[in-house]
Amino acid sequence: MGQLLLNNVQKFYGDYEVLKGVQLEVKNGEFVVFVGPSGCGKSTLLRMIAGLDATTAGDIVINGVRVNDLPPVKRGIAMVFQSYALYPHMTVFENIAFPLRVEKMEEAKLKAKVENAARILHLDQRLQQKPGMLSGGQRQRVAIGRAIVREPKIFLFDEPLSNLDAALRADMRIELAKLHRQLKATMIYVTHDQVEAMTMADRIVVLDAGNISQTGAPLELYHKPANQFVAGFIGNPKMNFLPVTCKGVSASGVEVDYLGQTALLPVTPRDSMAGKTLTLGIRPEHIQLNGGDIVFTVTPTVIERLGANTVAYASLNGEAENFCAMLPGSVGIRPDTPVATGINAADCHLFDEEGIAFERRVELTEIDMNVINPTAA
Known part of the structure; x- marks a missing residue:
């Protein structure tokens, strides 16, 4: 004991x-x-x-x-x-x-x-x-x-x-x-x-x-x-962070703007958020080629081919030099060649001005829930 x-x-x-x-x-x-x-x-x-x-x-x-x-x-x-x-x-x-x-x-x-x-x-x-x-x-x-x-x-x-x-x-x-x-x-x-x-x-x-x-x-x-x-420490490669502006809140979540594109993130809103600068977090494994609720172009600077996955470190709109994407191993991306990528709102995390996370309304699988709370299984 x-x-x-x-x-x-x-x-x-x-x-x-x-x-x-x-x-x-x-x-x-x-x-x-x-x-x-x-x-x-x-x-x-x-x-x-x-x-x-x-x-x-x-x-x-x-x-x-x-x-x-x-x-x-x-x-x-x-x-x-x-x-x-x-x-x-x-x-x-x-x-x-x-x-x-x-x-x-x-x-x-x-x-x-x-x-x-x-x-x-x-x-x-x-x-x-x-x-x-x-x-x-x-x-x-x-x-x-x-x-x-x-x-x-x-x-x-x-x-x-x-x-x-x-x-x-x-x-x-x-x-x-x-x-x-x-x-x-x-x-x-x-x-x-x-x-x-x-x-x-x-x-x-x-x-x-x-x-x-x-x-x-x-x-x-x-x-x-x-x-x-914690978001930046847990996960490998580590989470990407992007500055966004809060456009408004509703019962469905928080609407944010990133370079003129809006997306409704499924998180629990707080009062008096409109106009505030927040931080959007997206894990490299949730970056996808083409399409998404928010789309952008990245230019790979370093590419690591690991077999099952390809990890690309890139510049994003001239801002995030080490923006990271984990893509399928079969993708044919090359250094210094722009690639169209995107993210879905359901995969995003959101943090306030002090770095505190908004509660995510994520749908976890039964397996996830049993691992998170074994006593409930």
Whole structure:
């Protein structure tokens, strides 16, 4: 059982406030991922939960017990770091067994725990080898095995896959997802890689400059970002933003103008909006060739052909130099050759002058809704 409550947690380094009153509850068995740009405080928050950094203010509560003043070993947590932190002179068995030897566990019980962890992580044929004989992915599994044998209430992962190549990262994402389902353990995972966040998390926590900008299931953040920061951070390639003018509102939504073209966006309107400059957001994957509620011409400057998709970075009306469109892989576009594209109002997001999102009236599929709110399925 591993429940975590962060109650108005703050962290100062001198006069610099790194975390600004973080409030978060993690339920037993959840896989929660912290994401955000460099310097947003995600790793600091993880280290504070682990007890490696002191809390300036607020409470960290694990299973109903305030742990602010407890050392790491007393908190019932296990942490896996970015660096494997393995002892090169020890075998895989001894590396995994190390925390149990510190606890002076009897040998028979220790051996059973290590062998069970090795079996879960497919390391049972490697127990007598040393780290230098293992691949990067196998070394990371050893580090995870060292955490598993402690049977912690909460697993903490600090960018554990960032030292691996792309293929190994993909493999380890799958292994970690399987491990979570098998152990049914509470896991908190820090990453800068949103692919890891979107594919592994039950819930994502987006941090921005020491504040939680939004929490939610991956598809919830994708379809309904709370603000422009989250909209631009979740999704790859990132969302495009265009300045538009509000022409009026109705029960059906908000009518906006973009370079003389009007479109009715299906969002919940607010009072006194006419004439205001707003921001329209459109994801690259929702750009289409020819036609749409709003049409425009882009001039590709860089084209990335990925097989199934073609990603084009372009200038748009001489304004957005890095406007991005994700198009079918078969399209025959070329650099410096204008292309007619368009967008549909139903795919658009809308943000006010302060970057707060208007609520979208999107029709999500039954699959989307079950993923966003599994308890409703």
